[in-house]
Amino acid sequence: MPVIAVIGAQWGDEGKGRIVDLLAERADMVIRFSGGDNAGHTVINSLGRFALTLVPSGILSPGTVCVMGNGMAINPAMLLQEMDELAGRGIDLAGLRISDRANLIMPYHRLIDGLEEDARGGQAIGTTRRGIGPAFADKAARLGIRVGELLDPASFRDRLAEVLEYKNAIITKVFGGEALSLDEIHRDYCGCGERLKPYICETTRLIADAIDRGDEVLLEGAQGTLLDPDFGTYPFGTSSSPLAGASALGAGIGPRRIDAVIGIYKSYCSRVGAGPFPTELKDEVGDEIRERGKEFGTVTGRPRRCGWFDTVAARFSARINGFSSIALTRLDILDGMPSLKICTGYELDGKVIDEFPAGVQALERCRPILEELPGWTAPTSDVRQRDDLPAEAQRYVDRIEELIGIPVSIIAVGPTREQAIFCRDIV
Ligand code: IMP
Numbered sequence: 001m002p003v004i005a006v007i008g009a010q011w012g013d014e015g016k017g018r019i020v021d022l023l024a025e026r027a028d029m030v031i032r033f034s035g036g037d038n039a040g041h042t043v044i045n046s047l048g049r050f051a052l053t054l055v056p057s058g059i060l061s062p063g064t065v066c067v068m069g070n071g072m073a074i075n076p077a078m079l080l081q082e083m084d085e086l087a088g089r090g091i092d093l094a095g096l097r098i099s100d101r102a103n104l105i106m107p108y109h110r111l112i113d114g115l116e117e118d119a120r121g122g123q124a125i126g127t128t129r130r131g132i133g134p135a136f137a138d139k140a141a142r143l144g145i146r147v148g149e150l151l152d153p154a155s156f157r158d159r160l161a162e163v164l165e166y167k168n169a170i171i172t173k174v175f176g177g178e179a180l181s182l183d184e185i186h187r188d189y190c191g192c193g194e195r196l197k198p199y200i201c202e203t204t205r206l207i208a209d210a211i212d213r214g215d216e217v218l219l220e221g222a223q224g225t226l227l228d229p230d231f232g233t234y235p236f237g238t239s240s241s242p243l244a245g246a247s248a249l250g251a252g253i254g255p256r257r258i259d260a261v262i263g264i265y266k267s268y269c270s271r272v273g274a275g276p277f278p279t280e281l282k283d284e285v286g287d288e289i290r291e292r293g294k295e296f297g298t299v300t301g302r303p304r305r306c307g308w309f310d311t312v313a314a315r316f317s318a319r320i321n322g323f324s325s326i327a328l329t330r331l332d333i334l335d336g337m338p339s340l341k342i343c344t345g346y347e348l349d350g351k352v353i354d355e356f357p358a359g360v361q362a363l364e365r366c367r368p369i370l371e372e373l374p375g376w377t378a379p380t381s382d383v384r385q386r387d388d389l390p391a392e393a394q395r396y397v398d399r400i401e402e403l404i405g406i407p408v409s410i411i412a413v414g415p416t417r418e419q420a421i422f423c424r425d426i427v
Contacts, residue, residue, distance in 0.1 A: 002259035002427040003217045005247040006327075008224030009263040009317040011271040012242075013297075013304060015329035015412060016264050017041025020057040020220045022410070022417055023426075028215035029065045030058025031207065033250030034240040035222035036073040036105055036135065037082075038128040040298025044415040048089065051298050054079050056220050059091060065210070067203050070101035071240060071250020073135040074147060075110075076192035098196060099203040099252075100148030104189070106160075107180055108167040109134040115175040125236055126273030128299050136239035138163075147200055150193030157186050204252035211257055219247040219258070225317040233360050236275025244321040260427040262409065263323035265314060265400075267331045270304040272297045276363035279307035279343045279370075293333040308370060310343040311403035316356035318406050325409035325426060328397060331389075332413045337375040340396060343368040344403060373399065381414040386423050 004023065008014045021043040024030050032039075037053040044050075047060055054074060056066040068074060083093055109131030116133070117124045127133060138144040143163050149156045161182055168179040193200075210217055221244075227237035240246070248255040268289055271277045280286065286306045289295065295304035318326075334340060345354045346366035357363050376390035383389050389397070389411075401408050411421040 003211055003219065003253070003257050004426060005219040005221065005244045005258055005261045007221040007244050007247070007261060007263055007321050007323070008242055009265045009314060009321070009323070009326075010224045010269055011226045011277070012224040013040075013270055013272065013295075014224060014264040014266045015327075016221050017043045017052060017057045018329065018412060018415060019262065019264055019327050019410065020218055021045060021060060022420055023218055024058040024061040024064055025417065026216060027058060027061070027064055027218045029067065029207070029210045029217045030056040030220050031067040031069050031217065031251045032056045032220050032222060033069040033071040033247045034242055035238065036130060036132050037075055037078045038130045038132045038238065038299060039222035041222075042298055042415075045417050047091070050086075052082065053299060054082055055086065055096065058218065058220070059086060059093065059096065062092060063095065065095045065097065065206070067207060067251070068096070068098045068102060069203060069251040070099040071246065072099070072102045073105050073132060073139070073240065074098065074102050075105035075131065076150070076189065076196060080192055080195055096199050097201055097203055097206060098147055098199045100146065100151075100200050102147045103135055103139045103144040104147060104150070105131045105135045106145065107185055108164070108171065109138070111171060111177065111180070112167070115171070115177060119175070124274060126275075130299070133239040147196075150189060151197060151200065153186070153190045153193070156190070156193075157182075160186055160189075207251060207253055211253065219251055221247065221264075225321060226313060231316075231320050233275045233363060236273065236360060260324045261322055262325055262327050262426060263318055263321055263406065264327050264329060265309075266329050267309065267334055268293075269307045269310050269313075270295050272300070272302050272304045276360050276366075277305055277307060278313070278346060278363060278366045279310045279368045280305050281307045289333070293330060308341045308343055308368065309400060310368065311400065312343060312346055312354055313356050314400070314404045315354075318404050323406050325424065326401070326404065326406050327410040327412065328400065328408055329412040331393060331397070331411055332379065332381045332419070334375065334396070335379050335381075336377055339375050340373050341370040342373065342399060342403065344371050345369040371399075381419055383413055384421055386411065386421050389421075
């Protein structure tokens with residue numbers, strides 16, 4: 001049985017949680033390998049509507065082991081809140097496992113995230129202010145504190161005291177803020193550690209054993225490729241890699257163990273937060289897509305910027321992730337649009353290009369070259385076969401597939417598990 005990575009191919013919010021939930025029905029294990037509670041994975045199934053930020057989406061499928069991998073940054077209080085909410089709705093958490101190597105999001109990370117954003121003024125990145133950037137920066141700077149350290153309160157206190165002295169100097173001297181209390185943080189985090197203890201473990205062995213047994217394992221991506229610290233619209237992006245390559249690292253498996261990589265693309269584009277977005281529609285068409293798709297952030301509630309499907313960005317994303325197939329989500333949101341446009345290239349400083357530029361200044365100057373296609377009137381939400389889609393919808397999907405050059409395996413035509421068209425094998 002295969003190991004499948006499910007990867008966001010645009011700027012996040014492509015519907016990864018929805019696709020993971022669909023595949024998790026038959027998966028034995030689901031692993032989150034990056035990000036933290038900046039992610040918002042919405043899942044709607046027979047159990048109701050869930051907005052998950054930290055716990056892998058597989059938790060909604062009974063019997064599925066859900067691993068929060070070493071590549072994550074975890075705010076334990078947020079995690080416990082999410083676990084309590086899930087338990088309160090009757091979801092069994094017995095299958096949850098948390099890597100002892102995952103980094104912790106500390107109160108100073110959240111505080112500094114907000115202070116840095118405020119200090120950026122008009123140049124703010126528009127982060128979720130959940131402390132993600134400062135936590136991953138500390139990981140790289142060897143100032144991070146890891147989940148496993150919660151289990152040894154005395155040495156956790158020593159390490160915290162050392163790091164907090166430095167963080168408090170930044171908070172008070174650079175930002176003029178108030179110092180945080182060592183005692184309070186130590187008490188709160190040890191309390192969380194006590195409650196999380198039954199779930200914390202070494203996870204690489206668990207995962208390797210599952211793969212060796214032939215279990216079906218899903219690697220659940222968070223955020224999207226174009227927010228990647230290397231390949232995204234840097235510095236307007238997140239701080240851990242959402243790419244397929246990072247899925248092996250953030251779960252602790254070798255890259256050769258991954259059998260398939262599904263790229264999740266929404267049938268149009270959206271972005272939340274600042275940064276270049278070449279096909280953005282700053283007009284009534286963009287407003288209409290936002291309203292139809294209820295495009296407001298799961299985590300922050302912010303309105304998402306909306307625009308046409310961008311195949312320049314999509315091809316780039318497919319290349320750097322090595323997608324084996326594509327899942328196209330939210331096709332039904334476009335039902336009834338009189339016409340649709342697909343971006344096939346950019347015009348940059350008078351020249352036509354078909355590559356996604358590295359620099360944000362160049363990207364800001366890119367004008368999309370748009371191809372117009374007719375819309376369709378018949379609803380797609382009850383369609384279960386690709387051939388039964390309205391002819392114009394088939395043409396739209398065919399054209400996207402042709403321009404990206406990767407086959408479509410799943411088309412989502414609504415939020416529920418049933419509202420999906422399986423076009424070909426995933427592996
Ligand atoms: P951070 O990850 O909170 O540091 O935010 C950095 C950028 O990534 C901001 O533009 C956020 O809006 C964006 N971002 C972070 N997580 C998500 C997500 O799950 N979906 C969409 N955008 C996200």
